[in-house]
Amino acid sequence: MAQTVGRNIAAPLLFLNLIMYLIVLGFASWCLNRYINGQTNHPSFGGNGATMFFLTFAMLAAVLGVVSKFLGGNHIRAWRNDSLAAASSSSVVAWALTALAAGLACKEIDIGGYRGWRLKMIEAFIIILAFTELMYVLLLHAGIFSSKYGPGYRDTDYAMGATTGADPVHKGGAPVAGSRVA
Numbered sequence: 001m002a003q004t005v006g007r008n009i010a011a012p013l014l015f016l017n018l019i020m021y022l023i024v025l026g027f028a029s030w031c032l033n034r035y036i037n038g039q040t041n042h043p044s045f046g047g048n049g050a051t052m053f054f055l056t057f058a059m060l061a062a063v064l065g066v067v068s069k070f071l072g073g074n075h076i077r078a079w080r081n082d083s084l085a086a087a088s089s090s091s092v093v094a095w096a097l098t099a100l101a102a103g104l105a106c107k108e109i110d111i112g113g114y115r116g117w118r119l120k121m122i123e124a125f126i127i128i129l130a131f132t133e134l135m136y137v138l139l140l141h142a143g144i145f146s147s148k149y150g151p152g153y154r155d156t157d158y159a160m161g162a163t164t165g166a167d168p169v170h171k172g173g174a175p176v177a178g179s180r181v182a
Helices: 002-036 051-078 081-111 117-144
Strands: none
Touching (some): 002 051, 051 081
């Protein structure tokens, strides 16, 4: 039971981030489409000078966030070191882009002007996602400190090669008859 403490905490956070990233992706793509078509006078849109940059990075962060959540779901399912590498590296990159989009959201808020409810919602979600994604990244790396929070980086109880003697694929296995040993 102690081996699943990190998994039980990471799974709901992963699901929450996935849903929020999908919502951001949908609204940001709608707003970017309106912005490209020149329809910024829509009552629920508006915008200012930072809007184009913000929407671009919000969409990039959302796409990378969704992909990293799929890899994180694979890690939650397997809960091993080899899946930890893919989940943590993609989550760090997704967090970095989300933090950049959150900075642009703060700049867009600082510039001011009329911004519709869709832009305000995207800004709020990106800022919230910057913190929840950081919590998820820290939770993935909690295995460094204790193996009860997740697979540690020094856990080597698997993939060391079994010496069964019957399987030549593993280290120490008996060679197959007629094969050349280098």
